[in-house]
Amino acid sequence: MKITLDELQAFATVVDTGSITAAAQQLDLTVSATSRSLARLEEKLKTTLLRRTTRRLELTEEGRTFLHSARAIIDSVDSAEEQMLARREQPSGRLRVDAATPFMLHVIVPLVRGYRERYPQVELELNSNEGIIDLLERRTDVAIRIGQLKDSTLHSRLIGHSRLRILASPAYLTTHGQPKNVEELAKHALLGFNQPETLNVWPLLGTDGEPYRIEPAVQTSSGETLRQLALEGAGIVCLSDFMTERDRASGRLTQILAPDTLDMRQPVQAVYYRNTAVSSRIASFIDHLVEALDGKLPERAAAGWAAAVK
Incomplete structure (x- = not known):
């Protein structure tokens, strides 16, 4: 049988x-x-x-x-x-989307209402994981990956690039002073990631001319946790524009060492399995994301820098 x-x-x-x-x-x-x-x-x-x-x-x-x-x-x-x-009706059914917490909160969540109005028959399931997941094991249809892709079994579509900046709150700078150059960062509380270590390479050059790698005083797996720590005045961070744009506009976070900061931009890509036909659900979501973010995630990237920190 x-x-x-x-x-x-x-x-x-x-x-x-x-x-x-x-x-x-x-x-x-x-x-x-x-x-x-x-x-x-x-x-x-x-x-x-x-x-x-x-x-x-x-x-x-x-x-x-x-x-x-x-x-x-x-x-x-x-x-x-x-x-x-x-062929005869709009996309429908469940669509499982995975993204790191910062991208989910600052980019995807504000776009959900518009997507649902456009595709009311799609049932969205939004999940956040700070690390890289197995799409099949987690039954995920599409995931947002930030940084260079390593998994060759995945299809990908570039959404854009988001610039990295060195930031601190006015309260922290008032208490501890503002570093005047890269060397003075060693005197400050630097906040970073526990994995992968490449995220602790900041868009700066050290005195040796090599990419500046920090030793975090506090480390975490979540960029959103780093953002909250910075807002509370706990130290200096390096975060992407997509999650700090409003904080910088309101003055809650201030860019420091701007003249020394290299133009480093992380690629943001939507991925799904290579052996999966592109369903109308997946296509509709990625298309909506790209259209909504048009111009907000600049396309220019510092390719040489990306190669240097691998």
Whole structure:
């Protein structure tokens, strides 16, 4: 007997929800029907996909391997169905979007209302992760990546570039003074990232002529946390324009060492899996993002600098 799409969906939904009962509710099936579907799948594959304990369900090694294939099949069918529907109606269905917290809060969130008005049948699911995620594992349709891409399995579309600046609050500068040159930064509280280390290379040149790498007094995984620390006067930061534009305009953050700051701009790209057909949902979201940000994320980048800090 051949595996059915319903059996694959039952398996993937049980994994996603964590229980057969929750999966049955999401699939609008009875618990017994969902359990039988999972049992049939395991029988056809002649292997155990999930270990059942009194507290939870746990994927076996075989189950973890099969899950990737099952999701790829489900996504492929969903994509084929949507492409047919797109011929006669607007994009519809769930669209899972992932971005780092600062980009989500300062760029995507202000654009959601306009996107929903334009595509009311798309159900947006917005997730924030500070690190790079596996799009298939997290069932993510499109992710926003800031910086140079390394994953060759991804399609990408450039949204623009965002400039980096050295910033501090007026309160911090009043208390600790303003550094007059790069060397004086060593006397100040510098705030940075715990990973990756390349984010602690600032758009400055040290006395040796090399890119200036800081040793953070406080480090965190989130750019938004760094922004809040800077606003509270905790130290000096290096952050992207897309998240500090309003702070600079209002005077809550002030650019320092402007004459010494190199024109370093991070590429901002929308990515999705190379083996996934571009659904109308994905295309509609990326198109809306590019249109809405036209001119707000300059296209010019300091390519030489990007190569120097790798």
